[in-house]
Amino acid sequence: MTQMDQKPFIRLDGVKKVFNVGGSEFLAVQDVSLEIREGELVSIVGPSGCGKSTVLSILSDLNKATEGTIEIGNEHSPFTPGRDVGMVFQKALLLKWRTIIDNVLLPAEILGLPQKESRERAADLLDMVGLAKFADAYPQQLSGGMQQRASIARALVHDPRLILMDEPFGALDALTRERMNLELLRIWKESRKTILFVTHGIQEAVFLGSQVAVMTAGPARMAAHFDIELPEPRTLDVKTTEKFGAYTRDIYHLLGLN
């Protein structure tokens, strides 16, 4: 069986989440349908409150969907919830009393993975994210972008099959964010992980994703989906192409911004 014949790695169909808030029901998100192949980087873009983080929390098994189908993993790549997810948040959330390498090691420690192998892997990952020299530094000695690189290494240390990124570069200045976008593409290619990347940034979503799922608020739902066909490898020049402009224009339009 070839890779193309395999079932998608993630299949969401008609997913809906209703929260119970103080005895009344609150519809957080509905109509979430998405198929992701293993090793794909997919962006989800949408305004605040449209349910993006709720979708990630369902995929990471922190929240149960109220309705719909959620399938993760396939015969070739089985998926164990809890074990096979790495998360990156808007804040790096590094523990300030632990060195960078000890921060990276945290998920491996929690899962009880072998110490020596984990430390070697953490060192390799720090090398991959360009922080080899900072393994023994403390978080406060690193810039915001460097801290986020460390948190990406931490998300990879237990070799999970799926990386969920929730606005990971949202707190960085514009130039660092551009640089981190390029870094993420490199890390993704090297690590060959399946990545779901949540952002408010339409340009960022199109630049990074092979697909972009667009979510709208009021009511919160997954409203559209684009396959992004742009030249590979993606460099910043891509952003000046007509095709890139057309994708971003269509998404702005869908979100009612032009």
Ligand SMILES: Nc1ncnc2c1ncn2[C@@H]1O[C@H](COP(=O)(O)OP(=O)(O)OP(=O)(O)O)[C@@H](O)[C@H]1O
């Ligand atoms: N545990 C919860 N209990 C009740 N309501 C919740 C809970 N989690 C999320 N919500 C609500 O569900 C809606 C969707 O929230 P969510 O955080 O998924 O949106 P988002 O698109 O990620 O927003 P942002 O971009 O601002 O992070 C919001 O109105 C939020 O208040």
